Amino acid sequence: MNFRFIVKPELCIGCRSCELACSFTHAIENVRSLTRISPIDGGFKDLWVPVTCLQCDDAACIKSCLVDALKRNPVTGAVELNQEVCVNCMACVAACPFGCAILDTQHDMVVKCDLCGGDPACAHFCPTKALEWKPIEVKKKQAV
Template sequence: MKRIVVNTEACDGCGICQLVCSAYKAGQWHPAFARIKIKQLQEFGLNVPVVCMHCTYPPCEIFCVMNLIYKDPDTAYTLRNVERCIGCRACEIACPFSAAVWDPLNEVVVNCDLCGGTPECVNHCPTGALIFMDISEAADKKRREAAGLRILEASRGFSE
């Protein structure tokens, strides 16, 4: 089960993911239409892409007054029947990650659909900050890093 995993340190905030997303998904070339948003944390010098997490029990699904948000039974993506959206924007508040995005053109709310399995933002990310990978693989990777640190520390402490 692959999802978009963010490597915060690698993101330089170029914004290509937003532009690519707006081009593929809205036919526009402007970050306002993107479903992935880069949060700029200027005081820390950080740029963090934020995108739909495809929760198992999505809060947005509960809040949708038109019941148009659903979990795809095969892929477990959180998807929408956008043509029924009346633009009440309740899901925007329900989403803790601000990943439900207001589309000002069609006056509906949209979210990332992972481009059906090949997310274009990941394909075009020049720095490798966005990775499309299995979530447990991501945990494995992090665990390896943490363990590597420990071994490094241990070898320093005991051999010297």
């Protein structure tokens, strides 16, 4: 089954439950990690946009990594960062056109959304279902 992470900004109320869920899920040795998702003011009244990694097909972060620390997980489709291999050169942080590879200054490491390995915690904690992780139908390309 093909799962997709679906974001609906019009439902987001900016409660930041996703931030907390992300922070606690990715905690290292009981110290909270930097959140990979955050609702940012969308520029209109009562409108928040939960900004997180878009898992681009032609990802600039994968292209920018000179040590192959960033790889796509073929099952979840997420671009995952191997912290052991990462050399903290900040290439992906600078290259990402959406600013979704972030430097966690507390742990001194680069973090990015990995969809929690196939079960995003933020989607569980979103009270308004602005974030959802659900199966989608894959439409077959029609022959012209």
